[in-house]
Amino acid sequence: MKRTATTKRLVPYITSRKGEYGVLDSELTLDLDTFGRTRLAYHNETPDDRGPRGELWGRCAQTLDASGRPTGKPQWRLVHPTRQREAMSQLRCQIGFCPAETSGGYLFLAGAAEPHRPGEPVRTAQPPVCLAHARPSVEQCKHLREKGHVAFLARETTVWGVVGTRYRFTQSGLEPLPGQDDEPLPYEHPQLGWFLASQLVRELRDYDVVNLDDLVPAA
Template sequence: MPLLTPYVALLSTEVATLQSELEIEDSPNGYRLAYKSTRPGDRDKHGNLWARMEETPGPSKVLYHSMHPRRQRECMEHMLCQVCREPADRNRQGWLFIDWQRVESPPTWPERSLTSMPPVCAEHARVSARQCPHLRHGPYVVLRARKAPLYGVAGIVYRLTLNGWVTTEDDVLSAYSKKRLPGMLASRLFRELRGVTVVDLP
């Protein structure tokens, strides 16, 4: 059976917009990273600039280890299944997620875990458990979260120097509860999982 292509998965023909499209602009809240030509949806309601992906010609393959920033953001904002883009499953125990423990996970994991993985519907929770290559690398749990408030964004932070752009090597997490990073180019939206119950596959 061929592997299902999750809606949020990045394709090899989708590439990041060139750094030459970025600039520094003066806004009412100070200087910040911007695109030279603006498009609707470039920023979220918190003012974070989001990474753009451009289509390139040729055959593509699914990059299961990466997510498309716009599609990931869409599913996380609207609680849509990361595989089919339909509403994620929810019952009295909460929203349905698949999660795994990471180095940075809190001691209370999976309670109060931060996740950039959008929720799933019941059907595709089962399919993901069978097919997702990413889930084969370590133990995971299927869980319900009664609350999953938006927590913040993560991305590369840019700084313009006399020699051009300098960036952080790794993604930086920026919580909504703290001051926004004006040089961030966001690529992932995070939610915090609260009221967690580990469950069997539905």
């Protein structure tokens, strides 16, 4: 089924909305972790600002309706860090934030051109999709629709690291390191404390590459 002008376009739960602004560099400072290592911090930091490995997460405002759902004009190319982290850590659907587990595992979608070697672990910052939202995800995403997709049904997946922005300390204060390309950073990386995380990355290990039509027959 092709999307027509009358088809209502889904807005993924993880998509940023107009008015949801991120952290300012002036909010950042430096402190020491429990091992005495220098790391990024917030001036008025709370426990919610850090992940399970001590990584600092980018703050971002949220525009929510009365039921707590995201509202406002979508910013299609931007991912909201808090909602992406919620969906990925809880393995919930990135479209509707509904349960994503199937009888065979969790379904993850990726572009056909993205690197993938059969049998090797797959790392992704895209949370899973439930079966109900799998086909609309492909039909309504221009990248997946025009350039093809790969569907992974994962029986085992673990949190691996983050995508983030590395900071450095200069004479004028903290500033992002130029020339970054959003490469996923493993939790074991020695410079993790200097990164401001924006997306959680999972590694898929025990998985099958599947045909979406076998899981969700076309209408």
